[in-house]
Amino acid sequence: MNKIIAFFKKEMMLTLALAAAVIALFITPPSKDLLSGIDWRTLGTLFMMLTVLEGFKQENIFLPFIRFAGRFVTMPGLSFFLICCVFFSSMFVTNDVSLIIFVPLTIILFRAGNKEKYILPVISMENIAAIRGSLLTPFGSPQNLFLYGRSGVSAPVFMLHMSPLWVTSFILLFIFVKVLYRKDPKMAVYEAAAGNAASGQSGTSTTSVEWDPARKHKRIIYLCLFVLIVWTIVSRTGYWYISALAVLAAVLLSDRKILLKTDYVLLATFLCFFIFSASIAANEK
Template sequence: MRKFAIWLKNLFKKDIMLSVSLAVAIISLFITPPSKELLHDINWRTLATLFMLLSVLEGFKSENIFEPLLKRTKNLSSMKTLTVFFVYCVFFSSMFVTNDVSLIIFVPLTIIMFRAGGQEKYILPVLTFENIAAIRGSLLTPFGSPQNLFLYAKSGISTPEFMKMMAPLWIFSAFLLYIFISILYRKNSKEKIEIKEEIVSEPETAKKTHHKRRIMYQVLFVIVVASIVTRTHYYPVVLGLVFITLLIGDRKILVKTDYVLLLTFLCFFTFSSSICRHPAISGFLERSVAGHEYIWSILLSQVISNVPASIVLYPFSTNLRALLYGLDSAGLCSLIGSLASVINLRLYMREYPGKVFAFIKTFTWISLAFFAVVVLPQLALIKYFL
């Protein structure tokens, strides 16, 4: 029992976001006692999708599926060019595979390349740029992020209308990201990177042994992404298919899956569902949110993150544009603002477990600078199209 208590203490000390999410979930259960309705309100679809993505992409990492892409990046000898490559890979891919997945794919590759080239001093700012790219690139499409998908489904807006609404933010962010990258390398825009460590390929026999598993993970990835894009109601079937396939084909991946992150999501969803069912809180939100969606979505996201905030605020909102703009900008203010940022932090902590506060410091000042540039133009767009 004592060993378990020590393990639990170390877990919460290591995972700050888990500690925060669990604390607010427990508090919310005192506000609104647990019930069957509470369980029904939790966004189980998002949790199931996240489990599938984390498991399949853990398999990608295990089988070195991105090795060809990694080898291609070795031809990019300039630090600025390499940074632009990774940041815009995240920016454009996040529109289709969601911001979470784009970070899961490219953050580990970024760390590997910059470490191999002896340029670890740039890892923190570049990962922050990738985080911004994931948040701002994904906002263009209805399926780019969980909150976009939720609001798209609830509002009934068409896909062309949605993309037209978000396009100005997306285009401006694409240009602004390049400016931020240029500022990072302002002292030497042609600074070189030389890969000192060779990327060792597996023996031919090992490649043959793992060939079937590599195909399995690629097929599963296509199935999972298709279930997200099509918004199928049969996601439990897809979940069962993924789980059974992994259980038979590569069960060790099920052990490696990041269940701490899943628990963090669950805690935030519990909180949002609980406070929505409290009459006094619901009455307050009904009086306060309408007409102030932009500021409410940004501020509330700093407490419970943008996905739960979208669930809490949508029933009381009358301006979809303002709500979307706020939720898709909230992740620029703090780590809690977007659950994609939590994923980025956890990916970094796997490689640098003792540098969590260094990550938070760099992330915060760069992201807030980006937010400071975009916040007023977005507000002007909201007022103009009101």
């Protein structure tokens, strides 16, 4: 019992989401409408991405990115860097793709430094960054595609009109980060980061597994699966479940232990949020 209590205390986001879902179910009992209201596509896509990212982590595919992120020894610096990654990448890979890529990475990096309490506010800002960053380009979001198609202007003119709002949003995000860490603007990401800052060293470990040629096939598999996931998101295909089954089958055949490391807590948190929102929506009907 003590372990269960400790688990829910540690996973506060899941605890809050579960409490909200349970309360909502008392208001609106489970039904077919409730099940259909849950965004299974997003859950399936998130499962695919979390599983493949866990494979990336095991095979050190993201090691260059994590090492670069490790140069930011303060929480404001790391947070703004991750927000910028979402902000600028969303212009080219759409806002939902950028979030599905960088939100799990944010969670991994923050948990490594025992900074879980900052995960929710930074992810919230990443959501804003994804929406605001993607508005610059015609293909950044479905809304932009619609506006661009209806406007009849060229891409450069469209981007010129959107740039004031885009620049203002970037400045506001910078201010938001400053406000978030206003009480401790030099907060270290890792315990050792404060001592290493003066010497220019990162608080992250630089130890890595050697690039074993024998494991090359696994890296190729995970990269191919990542491309499949991105295509599934960008194409908005209705057959997302086939991609999910393909990812599951590929991982089961090549590296089934990865499935034990997938962040099911995050999946459960999203499921609880979807149950809550679907229950409220069904009650309004």
